[in-house]
Amino acid sequence: MILEERYDPRKVEPKWQKYWADMNLHKTETQMDQKKFYCLEMFPYPSGKIHMGHVRNYAIGDVIARYKKMQGYNVLHPMGWDAFGMPAENAAIKHSVHPLKWTYENISYMRSQLDKLGLSYDWDREVTTCSPEYYKWNQWFFIKMLEKGIAYRKSSYVNWCPSCETVLANEQVIDTKCWRCDSIVIQKELDQWFLRITNYAEELLRACDELTGWPEKVVLMQKNWIGKSYGVEVDFRIEGTDDSIRIFTTRQDTLFGATFLCLSPNHPLSRKLVSDKKELEKITAKYGKVDEKLGLFTGHYCINPTNSERIPIYIANFVLMEYGTGAIMSVPAHDQRDFDFAKNYGLHIKVVIEPEDKLPPHPPLTRGGQAGGESYELKEAYEDEGVLVNSGQFSGLESPEAREKIAHYIEEKGLGKKVVNYKLRDWGISRQRYWGTPIPVVYCAKCGIVPVPEKDLPVILPEDVKFTGKGGSPLLEAESFIRTSCPSCNGDARRETDTMDTFVDSSWYFVAYCLGKGNIDFISAAGSRPSAVSYWMPVDQYIGGVEHAVLHLLYSRFFTRVLRDLRIINCSEPFKNLLTQGMVIKDGAKMSKSKGNVVDPDYLIEKYGSDTSRLFSLFAAPPEKDLEWSDKGVEGAYRFLNRIWNIVFQNLDSMKSTDVTAFNKTGLDDISEAGRNLLRKTHQTIRKVTHDIEREYHFNTAIAALMELVNGISGFEPRNEKDRQIFRFAVENTLLLLFPFTPHITEELWHSIGNMKSISGQEWPACDEDLAKDEEIELVIQINGKLRGKLMIPRGLSDDEIKQRALNDPKAIEIIGKKEIKKVLVVKGRLINIVIGEHVCPK
RNA sequence: GCCGGAGUGGUGGAAUUGGUAGACACAAGGGACUUAAAAUCCCUCGCUCCCAAAGGGCGUGCCGGUUCGAGUCCGGCCUCCGGCACCA
Numbered sequence A: 001m002i003l004e005e006r007y008d009p010r011k012v013e014p015k016w017q018k019y020w021a022d023m024n025l026h027k028t029e030t031q032m033d034q035k036k037f038y039c040l041e042m043f044p045y046p047s048g049k050i051h052m053g054h055v056r057n058y059a060i061g062d063v064i065a066r067y068k069k070m071q072g073y074n075v076l077h078p079m080g081w082d083a084f085g086m087p088a089e090n091a092a093i094k095h096s097v098h099p100l101k102w103t104y105e106n107i108s109y110m111r112s113q114l115d116k117l118g119l120s121y122d123w124d125r126e127v128t129t130c131s132p133e134y135y136k137w138n139q140w141f142f143i144k145m146l147e148k149g150i151a152y153r154k155s156s157y158v159n160w161c162p163s164c165e166t167v168l169a170n171e172q173v174i175d176t177k178c179w180r181c182d183s184i185v186i187q188k189e190l191d192q193w194f195l196r197i198t199n200y201a202e203e204l205l206r207a208c209d210e211l212t213g214w215p216e217k218v219v220l221m222q223k224n225w226i227g228k229s230y231g232v233e234v235d236f237r238i239e240g241t242d243d244s245i246r247i248f249t250t251r252q253d254t255l256f257g258a259t260f261l262c263l264s265p266n267h268p269l270s271r272k273l274v275s276d277k278k279e280l281e282k283i284t285a286k287y288g289k290v291d292e293k294l295g296l297f298t299g300h301y302c303i304n305p306t307n308s309e310r311i312p313i314y315i316a317n318f319v320l321m322e323y324g325t326g327a328i329m330s331v332p333a334h335d336q337r338d339f340d341f342a343k344n345y346g347l348h349i350k351v352v353i354e355p356e357d358k359l360p361p362h363p364p365l366t367r368g369g370q371a372g373g374e375s376y377e378l379k380e381a382y383e384d385e386g387v388l389v390n391s392g393q394f395s396g397l398e399s400p401e402a403r404e405k406i407a408h409y410i411e412e413k414g415l416g417k418k419v420v421n422y423k424l425r426d427w428g429i430s431r432q433r434y435w436g437t438p439i440p441v442v443y444c445a446k447c448g449i450v451p452v453p454e455k456d457l458p459v460i461l462p463e464d465v466k467f468t469g470k471g472g473s474p475l476l477e478a479e480s481f482i483r484t485s486c487p488s489c490n491g492d493a494r495r496e497t498d499t500m501d502t503f504v505d506s507s508w509y510f511v512a513y514c515l516g517k518g519n520i521d522f523i524s525a526a527g528s529r530p531s532a533v534s535y536w537m538p539v540d541q542y543i544g545g546v547e548h549a550v551l552h553l554l555y556s557r558f559f560t561r562v563l564r565d566l567r568i569i570n571c572s573e574p575f576k577n578l579l580t581q582g583m584v585i586k587d588g589a590k591m592s593k594s595k596g597n598v599v600d601p602d603y604l605i606e607k608y609g610s611d612t613s614r615l616f617s618l619f620a621a622p623p624e625k626d627l628e629w630s631d632k633g634v635e636g637a638y639r640f641l642n643r644i645w646n647i648v649f650q651n652l653d654s655m656k657s658t659d660v661t662a663f664n665k666t667g668l669d670d671i672s673e674a675g676r677n678l679l680r681k682t683h684q685t686i687r688k689v690t691h692d693i694e695r696e697y698h699f700n701t702a703i704a705a706l707m708e709l710v711n712g713i714s715g716f717e718p719r720n721e722k723d724r725q726i727f728r729f730a731v732e733n734t735l736l737l738l739f740p741f742t743p744h745i746t747e748e749l750w751h752s753i754g755n756m757k758s759i760s761g762q763e764w765p766a767c768d769e770d771l772a773k774d775e776e777i778e779l780v781i782q783i784n785g786k787l788r789g790k791l792m793i794p795r796g797l798s799d800d801e802i803k804q805r806a807l808n809d810p811k812a813i814e815i816i817g818k819k820e821i822k823k824v825l826v827v828k829g830r831l832i833n834i835v836i837g838e839h840v841c842p843k
Numbered sequence B: 001g002c003c004g005g006a007g008u009g010g011u012g013g014a015a016u017u018g019g020u021a022g023a024c025a026c027a028a029g030g031g032a033c034u035u036a037a038a039a040u041c042c043c044u045c046g047c048u049c050c051c052a053a054a055g056g057g058c059g060u061g062c063c064g065g066u067u068c069g070a071g072u073c074c075g076g077c078c079u080c081c082g083g084c085a086c087c088a
Helices: A009-023 A052-070 A084-097 A100-116 A133-147 A197-210 A217-226 A252-255 A268-273 A277-285 A336-345 A397-411 A509-515 A531-536 A551-565 A601-607 A610-619 A631-650 A652-656 A673-694 A697-716 A721-738 A743-752 A799-807 A810-816
Strands: A036-041 A075-076 A151-161 A166-168 A187-193 A228-238 A245-249 A260-263 A295-303 A310-316 A327-330 A416-422 A441-444 A448-451 A484-485 A490-493 A541-545 A578-581 A583-587 A776-783 A786-794 A819-827 A831-840
Touching: A009 A100, A009 A531, A009 A610, A009 A743, A036 A052, A036 A509, A036 A531, A052 A075, A052 A541, A052 A583, A052 A601, A052 A610, A052 A673, A052 A776, A084 A490, A100 A509, A100 A601, A100 A697, A100 A743, A133 A151, A133 A187, A133 A551, A166 A197, A166 A245, A166 A578, A166 A583, A197 A217, A197 A228, A197 A416, A197 A551, A217 A578, A228 A252, A228 A397, A245 A252, A245 A327, A252 A268, A252 A397, A260 A268, A260 A295, A268 A277, A268 A295, A277 A295, A295 A336, A295 A416, A310 A336, A397 A416, A509 A531, A541 A786, A601 A610, A601 A631, A610 A631, A610 A697, A631 A652, A631 A697, A631 A743, A652 A721, A673 A697, A673 A721, A673 A786, A697 A721, A721 A743, A776 A810, A786 A810, A799 A810, A799 A819, A810 A831
Parallel strands: A036 A075, A036 A541, A260 A310, A541 A578, A776 A831
Antiparallel strands: A151 A166, A151 A187, A228 A245, A228 A295, A228 A416, A260 A327, A295 A310, A441 A448, A441 A490, A484 A490, A776 A786, A819 A831
């Protein structure tokens, strides 16, 4: 092979991309007897073109995949398309292009972009979520969940634009207004499908502690999202009726301080207790509005079961129906929201907790004030824990103990019970949209809701529909789709027109990759254990943006458990290790079209090639941190690759004629000092690069180490045969170590020096610790902790010898003078610290 | 408000368990080559005192502490970023 004088990535990169494809080098087989590594990057939404965030994400993944492969793992490294979603539908409305066409054209273009990046994907395993072959299994899982009671139907609220007559996603509601027509968005009640993720709340929470390969931050976010809390439910009898209101609280230590009770406007009792329905409607309309705290007195009272006090019942817009019991006791002295509310409506404020120290900054609280606590003025609620007062038999206890005792008392007296609550809600998956997986049920006048039988799956999403952007989902107009017969009674029936949330698609795609294109089949797999899935799962390394820290990752953990319970999979956690890469920033802000600070990957690849683009993305910051884009930095990366190219080109003849296989450890005595240094540096670099990749994938420092090695090589002039061997050894190892980062140029140079086989099949270099050892070390001399000198000493001196040398150092002698030496500390291989007194030694 | 994370040269970032702060780059300045430029190569590059060198002082957001020794550990602040946000 002939090496061009000048490095031209436009020639080099397509050549090797074709070579790898022709050789089928990235095809992966399931081989049960081989150690495996499943490397996965979050698949993209085919929005049109890839952006720099993708480049970074996939460059990181590709380095890991190629590195693991060189280490002898059987690596699964797949890619696919998260292809259902709203932008396709928006494009249809705006540009009259069918979502299917739009999506597949985008996929085709983006696929070519990924190929240009030289990513080592096994495309035989590609998944496209909008293909019937794929979404059939969304439907099948849904049916299975329906059978198991995990999928269910209930009424819920959606964002609704009255003008467009359509449902809006949260991100389409901008400042309470419709994104397209600026109408005020209202809440509309609809029957929708839910998945009972809350069944798994406890398991998902507990297993968080086993996610040791995840960033702590993400684990914490998941825990907070699940939001477990311990408390009690207590019944408050409504005066003059047989009804009672059940409230939930975590602060039962403040129970004696409850001076009123609040119901959610959506609470079933609200309609019963409020006679003025118009007022109730007003409050209901403001339900969930964060800025206003509104209340409505019901005219009814209830009895605080602990102290028999009669307290008013209010309806309050800020009480959530979805959490706890939809009713709360209000303790204005110890909850700021209740405090504000009480001030607003002139309600009693009764202190039942005092701070233990009773010191400012808390407002002065007079112990034993008159009953009701009106005798002093509070400026704000005291929300911390403390000592109970005005709490009957519990007065004098501290909050934690009081909570235990009061909870026990409540259970004993039959007033309520201890409960655990979670913030996690069931997952609503119904979307009133076209471009998604049809939910496979039919509605029959006689039989009600009937699931589509497995044999009739998939329910195909019809193509001939109209996109107007008005009047809800285009499926509502698709008569031939809607009209069907009931699978149970054969009578006329209507299909469900809602489609599934696209998070369903991405909750199991990593399992689909294990089976491969055309082979996804869980029917024959259920109950048995398909070898491919059990071999590959879990994903060993998952890489993606932190924006998916909660939803996608939590849904995937949930789905994996459902699949486990269906005996399709034999692990509970889908992702063993997770790397959340930082954003790509330019001029201090996230790249976005509106800011005009985007860098176009196509332009970058055309100008510098993908190797340079990859190298810079990996060099400029460690993967988990944000990456500040720098055009100049890209130039620097390009320059570095050029330097390596030039080194190889300039030494081509000598390298070709040097047999590096004859090079070994024997006969090193006659090597020149420069040769010895380069050899040592090479081994040290092997060690450092390996170490940095292993330690949290710190590619930036690994690349820095390679730059140092290249600096060493370029300053080295071989003078004899041994030198030439070392030179070639150093260059070959540079190429091997650099290969996962910049596969094209290294493959080119690898072949140019006479290697016949692909560099991708080579083993990862091993460091020879003997050869990596420094012969001399630099001894740092500190006096009283301050750097005062440096000394080269041979490796392996004893502490005493080191002390002698340091104390004999002229500079040390000068500074120490006649002062007393109090202590001498030797830190092996690093430094010596001589501690001396302030004054001249008296002796 | 609550929960996280981060503050290091002109810039991006290094510094493995407390042990030489600023690796490696970028930018800048100077030089070589060239008719010239680009490219390439070489040198300088935290601040400061000193004509300069030698040498000294200061320096990892701020204040204090522990230690022979602190970017790293502890306490208290400040600033920025991210997540959650009426969850009772």
